Amino acid sequence: MASNNEREPDVDGEAGHGGVQSVDRALAVLEILARDGHAGVSDIAEEMGIHKSTVSRLLGSLVSREMVHQNSERGKYQLGFGILRLASSIPGRLSLVREARTVMEALADQFKETVNLAVLRSNYAVNVDQAMGPSTLATYDWVGSLTPLHATSSGKVLLAALSADDRDRILTETGLPARTPRTITNRKDLETELITVARDGYAVTREEFEIGINSMSVPVYSHLGTVIGAISISGPAFRFDPEKEPGLADGLKDAGLQVSARMGYTRR
Incomplete structure (x- = not known):
């Protein structure tokens, strides 16, 4: 089943159901980071039941919008300042x-x-x-x-x-x-x-x-x-x-x- 999900348009293909799925997965990633403080690609992929490459693409998009920040020392990800900008509204x-x-x-x-x-x-x-x-x-x-x-x-x-x-x-x-x-x-x-x-x-x-x-x-x-x-x-x-x-x-x-x-x- 995981392989079938991988064939759907995740982050790169934002049309139809794939676009909605990408949004849902991105929000799930944010919730995991909010709950745990920080997490690596493998940890997130295992919890969500999706491939690590999909998680990497999701994180890349979130990093580009400053919603997520990568810790340069440990390589793990945590919430970024973009979240605070949203919260400040x-x-x-x-x-x-x-x-x-x-x-x-x-x-x-x-x-x-x-x-x-x-x-x-x-x-x-x-x-x-x-x-x-x-x-x-x-x-x-x-x-x-x-x-x-x-x-x-x-x-x-x-x-x-x-x-x-x-x-x-x-x-x-x-x-x-x-x-x-x-x-x-x-x-x-x-x-x-x-x-x-x-x-x-x-x-x-x-x-x-x-x-x-x-x-x-x-x-x-x-x-x-x-x-x-x-x-x-x-x-x-x-x-x-x-x-x-x-x-x-x-x-x-x-x-x-x-x-x-x-x-x-x-x-x-």
Whole structure:
């Protein structure tokens, strides 16, 4: 069956059904990269069940439009800046990114670690902007990455703000897969922690999403008082313990309220 699909006009022949199929496959490639962060030609071909040459042509077209970027060191592909240009056409998200930018840069400069802005998209937290601290060890670009809600500090903030029904739906659909040995995989334990997150106004993860990385996150509110995003700060576990970092919790909360105020939120 794969060979029959290969005879259809994929990227080079854009007529009729082949053109629609090419669009569908290109979107599937973007979804894989959004989910995994990066992937190689062979990985994508295996998951989609198509030939590597077809994947290469799809990636070539996406690269030419800056929707995808190839990492020169590892040869793998990741989402490109063209995706951000498309996302910026969404007024609400564009406004949130714009209003949060200077606040995030100030945070990164003050605490010398990486600061991210995330929003809820489907069943994931998607990072829409990032500011790097001057002493940041890692250089990974998290913008565009989809991260699990239960294993990240931003995700926990977004989960804690949902209604019980919405939270139950999402967690039922996604489950609680372990990303590391420290990931919370018990629903009752997670719900107990989310109560604490809602009470304290921040969430913390210690090596739950990635070994060696700790993070803390706070909510960003809209003019209606609903949570529309989360600002997080993360750093290497050997030097960064969020709850022991002097002034971090208060500084991060203040940053969240600054951005919220710019979005029209009036603190009650």
